[in-house]
Amino acid sequence: MTQTRAPVPPQGSSPAIATLLAALVREQATLVDVAARILRDRATAEDVVQDVVLKLCEASVCPEVAAPAPYLRRIVRNAAIDCARRHLRERCRLAPDAEADAVPAPCTCPQAHMERCEALRAVLAALAETPERTRRVFLAHRIDGVPQNVLAREAGISPTLVNFMIRDGTALCRAAAA
Template identity: 40%
Template sequence: MQQLGIVDNTAKPTSPLLQTLVDNRTTLVNVAARIIGCHSRAEDVVQDAFLRLSKLQEITLPLAAQVGYVFKIVRNLAIDHYRKQAMEQKYIGNEEEGFNVAVDGDTPESTNLNWEIIETIDAALSQLPDRTRYAFEMYRLHGVQQKDIARELGVSPTLVNFMIRDALIHCRKTIDDERT
């Protein structure tokens, strides 16, 4: 019948393990679905089990052992599938997350805007007293700790904190004034 392109669905599998899988297919799918959490993926797991069992050499086991063996194969494949799925979800984001990814190459407009902001900040910093500008640049640009800046300038760390805060407020105000 297969020569005519007609598949005979009533044919019995030749292996007792395959027959056990076919006989318990619905239960096996339900077992895999409980592990994976998806009925259609559980169907895929049972199909994978069928393919693996079809490649095995003839194994002679008692009937109870055949059922246990087939269930264990499906269970292990379902667990593997679940772990793979969990790992993929951990390292691969969903499609919507891709919309929020920053583009490597800036547009000419954004580059120009960034340079304008930097020039505005530079002009704002030049309006500050030298000591305040120095404290701000050392802290914000070079990452020097405030206590080290205070020691170098001969002032208290609290005063350095206020100088950095004042410089930041002045820069923000200058940028806001520039935009309006």
């Protein structure tokens, strides 16, 4: 087993940093275990503990700590949680290749694109034929997300009538798109 050398605190650093570094060397195995339980990877846990050592060495001031071991465990635990969150964000951002193959291309077939455009034109033409008030209420609710009770209050009509107008507009659009 190799002998672990205590990190040398920087010149002019507080005695509290030297105390924490000495405690860190004594508790290194425990601290790695704390991080490994969170990260489920011993190599990454060792990296987290080394990052804590570097941060302590770079610190110019440090508060006096009555119990350095629990203080260090808390620091390592927080650093491990931050590391786990960072890894999770990275995994979520980068989709694996297997999942990327299942994602459809935006426009794979010109025929399908043309059919969607024709359906959209038919829906717009059907909406143009509806009464102005019905069209305005329908678009405000379906496109802008305005709640029905707000539309009723603004138009000076009952919420039930707003509901019927939206229902009729939806049925009209579905029929035009079919």
